[in-house]
Amino acid sequence: MLVKEVMTPKEKLVTVTQMTSVREALRLMKKYQIKALIVDKNSPNGAYGLVTFKNILQSIVAEDGDIDLLNVYDISVVPVVSVSRELEMKYAAQMMVKNSIKRVLVIDDNELYGILTMSDLIGVLMQESDI
Numbered sequence: 001m002l003v004k005e006v007m008t009p010k011e012k013l014v015t016v017t018q019m020t021s022v023r024e025a026l027r028l029m030k031k032y033q034i035k036a037l038i039v040d041k042n043s044p045n046g047a048y049g050l051v052t053f054k055n056i057l058q059s060i061v062a063e064d065g066d067i068d069l070l071n072v073y074d075i076s077v078v079p080v081v082s083v084s085r086e087l088e089m090k091y092a093a094q095m096m097v098k099n100s101i102k103r104v105l106v107i108d109d110n111e112l113y114g115i116l117t118m119s120d121l122i123g124v125l126m127q128e129s130d131i
Helices: 022-032 052-062 088-100 118-128
Strands: 034-038 047-050 103-108 109-115
Touching: 022 034, 022 052, 034 109, 047 052, 047 103, 088 103, 088 118, 109 118
Parallel strands: none
Antiparallel strands: 034 047, 103 109
16 A cells, blocks of 8 residues: 555645744644644745644743744744655555654655645554454
């Protein structure tokens, strides 16, 4: 099975710019009930990023609760770990487990195609196991 058969496609993802405020990022996460946002690349040859609840929590603690002065750029992970959509899922899963990575972007030719999460992997395992 290939990553492209398991990933969440980019059409279902929420993307923000690097200049989006942390408060707005948090609002979007709440609205869409998601735990991560894609950070768009700032140029055709730039890198995609990711901002998660963990990044936001770390920034809140570091700033003593004052997040109004921070942008996504200040707290996101750029570049983010990525895999090809043509990669066999078992290799992506091995990499994620070995390195304790919960999410990887699916990128080919520096274009975003989706995201692969631990939840996606568990879903496939449950399907295959008839759980």
